[in-house]
Amino acid sequence: MRMKLWRESEAVLFTLPALIPLMIFWLGPLGYIVYLSFTDWDFMSPDKLFVGLDNYSYLLTNSEFYRSLKVTLLFGLGSVIPTIVGGLALALLMNSKMRSSGIFRTLLFSPWVTPTVAVSIAWSWIFEPQVGLANLMLGWAGISPIGWLRDVDWALVAVLIVTLWKSIGWAMVFYLVALRNLPSDLLEAASIDGAGAWDKFRSITLPLISPTTFFLSIILTIQSLQAYDQINVMTQGGPAGSTRTLLYMYYQSAFESFNVGEASSIAVVIILICVLLSGVSFLLGRRLVHY
Numbered sequence: 001m002r003m004k005l006w007r008e009s010e011a012v013l014f015t016l017p018a019l020i021p022l023m024i025f026w027l028g029p030l031g032y033i034v035y036l037s038f039t040d041w042d043f044m045s046p047d048k049l050f051v052g053l054d055n056y057s058y059l060l061t062n063s064e065f066y067r068s069l070k071v072t073l074l075f076g077l078g079s080v081i082p083t084i085v086g087g088l089a090l091a092l093l094m095n096s097k098m099r100s101s102g103i104f105r106t107l108l109f110s111p112w113v114t115p116t117v118a119v120s121i122a123w124s125w126i127f128e129p130q131v132g133l134a135n136l137m138l139g140w141a142g143i144s145p146i147g148w149l150r151d152v153d154w155a156l157v158a159v160l161i162v163t164l165w166k167s168i169g170w171a172m173v174f175y176l177v178a179l180r181n182l183p184s185d186l187l188e189a190a191s192i193d194g195a196g197a198w199d200k201f202r203s204i205t206l207p208l209i210s211p212t213t214f215f216l217s218i219i220l221t222i223q224s225l226q227a228y229d230q231i232n233v234m235t236q237g238g239p240a241g242s243t244r245t246l247l248y249m250y251y252q253s254a255f256e257s258f259n260v261g262e263a264s265s266i267a268v269v270i271i272l273i274c275v276l277l278s279g280v281s282f283l284l285g286r287r288l289v290h291y
Contacts, residue, residue, distance in 0.1 A: 007116055011178070014078055029093075030271070033089060033264050033267050033268065034264070034268055035055070036048070036260055036261060036264035037055055037261060037264035037265040037267070038051065038052055038053070038055070038261070039260070039261045039264075040052060040054075040055075040064065040259075040261045041050060041260040041261055042258045042259070042260065043075055043083065043258050043260055044258075045289050051158050051261065052260075054261075055261045055262050055264070055265035056265050058262065058265075059265055059266065059269070064241065064244075065246075065249070065266075066250070067244070067253075068241070068244050068245060068246050068248070068249040069246060071156065071241075071242070071244060071245050072192075072224075072225065072246045072247075072273075073246040074156065075156065075159070075160065075163075075224055075227065075245055076221060076224040076225065077158045078156075078195070078221040079088070079160055079163045079164060079167070079223075079224045079227075080217060080221055080224055082160075082164055082168075082173050083167050083168050083216075083220055084164075084171060084213060084217060084220070085165055086164065086168045086171070086172075087168050087169075087170070087171025087172040087174070087175050087216070088171075088172075088175050088209075088213075090108060090168065090169070090172040090175075091171075091172045091173075091175030091176045091178075091179055092175075092179070094108075094172065094176060095176060095179045095180065105169075105172070105173075105176070108169035108172055109169040109170065111165055111166045111167075111169055111174070112166060112167065112168070112169055112170040116229040117168065117229055119161060119162060119166055119230070120229060120230040120233035120234050121185070121233060123158075123161075123162045123230075123234065124149065124233065124234050127148035127149050127158050127234075127264070128148075129145060129146070129148060129150060132148070134148060135148075135181055139175055144158055147181060149234055149235055149239075150239055151239070152239050152240050152242045153242075155235050155238070155243050156242055156243050157241055158234065158235075159231060159234055159235060159243055160229055161226075162230050162234070163227065163230060166230075167223070168219070171216055171220070174212050174216060175209065175212060175213070177210075177212075178209040178211075178212040179181055179205070179209065182204070182205065182208055182209075183208075187200055190203070190204055207290045208290065209254075210289045210290050211289055211290075212286060213289075213290075214285045214289045215251050217281060218278060218281050221277055221281070222274060225245075225246070225247065225270060225273065226247060227245060227247065227273060228251065230246050231243055231244075231248050232248070232251075233246065237252065246269065246270050246273075247270060249266055250263050250266040250267055250270070251263075253266060
């Protein structure tokens with residue numbers, strides 16, 4: 001019994017170097033945010049007025065909160081699924097024996113290492129309704145110009161285009177590594193048995209790269225909830241709130257309206273959504289992911 005307790009205490013001592021920064025820089029601020037969500041504070045007053053669940057009840061009765069939640073979900077679905085599908089498609093293409101594939105891989109990955117602010121500024125010029133390249137190319141195809149960032153129906157689409165353009169090459173790199181680690185003997189055995197390219201992809205490739213898909217789905221989902229730079233630079237949540245996600249609503253409540261309590265309650269909701277989606281992903285991963 002003493003030996004067991006000694007070993008457990010040793011384990012705690014070895015994990016302390018990692019636990020102390022975690023508690024100081026993550027658990028501590030998280031607990032403080034939860035506390036602030038029960039208060040009414042404006043960043044400047046010395047006292048924080050405790051209001052209980054008023055901030056949460058206000059959110060649940062605020063139509064703008066539900067609209068921002070809808071935009072967040074649409075942004076998540078519109079960025080995660082196409083990035084995974086597009087990244088896999090590009091990886092399959094780059095994994096084939098094509099000339100200059102290294103140059104194409106570099107070009108496709110380069111948007112990921114480019115600062116999001118710089119990318120967003122460049123795309124804002126591209127989406128400019130009067131002289132932008134996007135409407136110029138649509139004119140060549142005989143299509144009427146689009147308002148893009150000034151149009152309620154197209155602003156979120158424009159932000160999604162930028163997000164996909166930036167992240168799809170990053171997903172491609174992970175899939176390339178997964179494809180090159182596939183056991184060649186399984187693919188050769190399937191070919192000998194008469195399996196076609198689609199059969200091998202569906203029955204061998206997809207199951208074996210499922211850990212990569214699982215990893216990308218979690219990381220991209222979290223990134224979609226944390227998307228801020230491109231929205232701030234390109235649309236500032238507009239027009240008419242059509243691109244205002246929960247995170248941007250948090251920013252406006254905290255740093256424009258100086259309503260720290262309401263902003264903290266939004267932050268807690270975002271954290272709960274991350275926890276819920278991660279839990280669902282892990283439950284699905286037990287059934288669909290093959291290690």
